Amino acid sequence: MSRRPITEYAVLSDCRSAALVSSDGSVDWLCFPHFDSPAIFGRLLGDEAGYWSIRPDGETSRTRRYAGPTMVLETTYRTRNGMVTVTDGLIMGAGNRGHDLGAGAPGALVRRIHCTEGAVRVAVIFAPRPEYGLIEPVLREVPGGLLIRGGA
Structure with a gap:
């Protein structure tokens, strides 16, 4: 079970699901594709339940904000x-907006890193654990990313 205070998390949402991003750059909760779906990243429950961390190696200072009137976190x-x-x-x-949202629409968690000054070494740990960490996922490369499947 995580000992991190909930105040150290930012929330992402697409009106169908939600993700929690820790202050140190780790997605520690994501139920997908719906709020009532099993978690893919469930580190809030324990490290074995999966997470996706993107952060610079070593000591850093950081600032966080939502971009404009959105739920996009920078x-x-x-x-x-x-x-x-x-x-x-x-x-x-x-084509999904307002009340039509969720009508068979494929959604995605998107994480982008952009170096704006100098050169920075970045550590990435991608550890999806579908079904609240109960099973090992099957990963398949698809155009533009990875498809993660879990379950029987």
Whole structure:
């Protein structure tokens, strides 16, 4: 069970699901594709339940904010060697807005890292654990990313 205070998390949402991103750049909760779906990242329950961490190696200072009136999170890290911004968001499928949201729309968790100054070494740990960490996932490369499947 995580000992991190809930106040150290930012929330992402696409109106169908939610993710929690820790202050140090880890997605520690994501139930997908719906709020009542089993978690893919469930580190809030324990490390074995999965997470996705993107952060610079070593000591950093950081600031976080939501981009404009959105639920897109921007975390900027400053190191001795430079600066990077990680942008996180749950995106909706094409043509889905308002009350029509969720009608068979494929959504996705998108994480982008952009170096804005200098050169920064980045550590990435991608440890999805579908079904609240009860099973090992099957990963398959698809155009533009990875498809993660769990279950029987």
